[in-house]
Amino acid sequence: MPRTLTRDAASPRRRPVLAASLLGLALAALAGGTASAQSAWPDKPVRLVTNFPAGGPLDVLGRQLAIPLQAELGQPFVIDNRPGAGGNIGADAVAKSAPDGYTVLLTIDTTLTINPHVYRKMPFAPKDLKPLMILSSSGLTLAVNPSVPASGLREFADMGKKQELTFSSAGNGSPGHIASALFASGTGARITHVPYKGNAPAVTALIAGEVQAGILATPGLLPQIQAGKARPLAVTGSQRSPLLPQTPTVAELGLKDLGFDVLYLTMVPAATPDAVVKKLQGALQHALAQPEVKQRLGTLDMVPLGETGQAAADRLEANRQRYGKIVESIGLKLD
Incomplete structure (x- = not known):
């Protein structure tokens, strides 16, 4: 009597279908797990x-x-x-x-x-x-040593057309360095950049008279300005500084190309x-x-x-x- 052959689930014909189904389930689980992980974010510091x-x-x-x-x-x-x-x-x-x-x-x-x-x-x-x-x-503040005779930014820039001006900054490539280069290119003033290792020593150099000017972070300059050891000429920001509301922006002085935020x-x-x-x-x-x-x-x-x-x-x-x-x-x- 002839035998009836029954093809089981693991037979060659059904293996591709089974594999595809398992792969789909795995991908769905992975996607669900990823979505769940994202929705649970953050679950650690x-x-x-x-x-x-x-x-x-x-x-x-x-x-x-x-x-x-x-x-x-x-x-x-x-x-x-x-x-x-x-x-x-x-x-x-x-x-x-x-x-x-x-x-x-x-x-x-x-x-x-x-x-x-x-x-x-x-x-x-x-x-x-x-x-x-x-x-x-945040803008920066262009400040000068009190010994500098210029009373305003344009007068100071005019000084730089007649003699070399010295600027301190917090270091090569720092915001103050780039802002001082913008000042030179925008006004035609000649400057010598003197880099220091950070804003604090750059401020110290300014008040000590090692340099004539600096374009520096305002919070570090503020105590020296309040003590009369540095004089602000302008701020580089698009708005006046909350710390120096009486100091004009470079744009207000007609030098908007000197702006630096x-x-x-x-x-x-x-x-x-x-x-x-x-x-x-x-x-x-x-x-x-x-x-x-x-x-x-x-x-x-x-x-x-x-x-x-x-x-x-x-x-x-x-x-x-x-x-x-x-x-x-x-x-x-x-x-």
């Missing part, structure tokens, strides 16, 4: 990397923001100071971190807009990071999921709206902005192009 020294404006800003961010998102925001190489060390650490929203860079725009033109070899590419938000901006921003690795990015942006917007944060920004000479998306990317790109021309004109290169 977030590291907020600042790429300039502890105690500086970035560090103070980060510690102030960490309070409302933790309150809203339910996880600690831990400050991790990674200074060095003009901000490149900290930025590189974030660019190479996992794109999961648990490592966020708090930086100034010069890391992305000046450093690529200045450093012969960058450890990361600007495209490795994407902006979350431009939090705030330092932008404070947060960034994440470029592959960070959009859902996490939006959650972070929302929390940052709420943090900036807090009265205590606004008050702290004022003491740091910062104006809140809250720019995100294409507007933030376009602003960074415009600065990158503008500063690149200045860097090229002065032939600045660093290893």
Whole structure:
């Protein structure tokens, strides 16, 4: 009597179908797990990397923001100071971190807009990071030693057409260095740039008379201005400084091409999921709206902005192009 053969589930004809079904289930589970992980973010502390020294404006800003961010998102925001190489060390650490929203860079725009033109070899590419938000901006103050006879910015610029002027800055490639080069190119004044290792020694050099002028961070200059040891001529920001409301902007003095805003921003690795990015942006917007944060920004000479998306990317790109021309004109290169 002939036998009836029954083909089981593992037979060759059904194996491709079974494999495809299992693969589909696996992919669905993976997608569901990924979506669940993103919706649950954050479920552990977030590291907020600042790429300039502890105690500086970035560090103070980060510690102030960490309070409302933790309150809203339910996880600690831990400050991790990674200074060095003009901000490149900290930025590189974030660019190479996992794109999961648990490592966020708090930086100034010069890391992305000046450093690529200045450093012969960058450890990361600007495209490795994407902006979350431009939090705030801050101008610099152009101040002179009281022995300088010029009473105003234009008179000081005219002095520079007759004699070499000396400017201090916080270092080669620093915002003050680039701003002083903008001053020279925009007014025709001849200057000698004298770099120091940080804003504090640059201020000390100014009040000691080692240099005639400096374009420096306003909070560090303010005590010396109040003591009459330095005289402000103008601020470079698009708005007057909250700390020096009586000092005009360069634009108000008819020299808008000398404008220079330092932008404070947060960034994440470029592959960070959009859902996490939006959650972070929302929390940052709420943090900036807090009265205590606004008050702290004022003491740091910062104006809140809250720019995100294409507007933030376009602003960074415009600065990158503008500063690149200045860097090229002065032939600045660093290893």
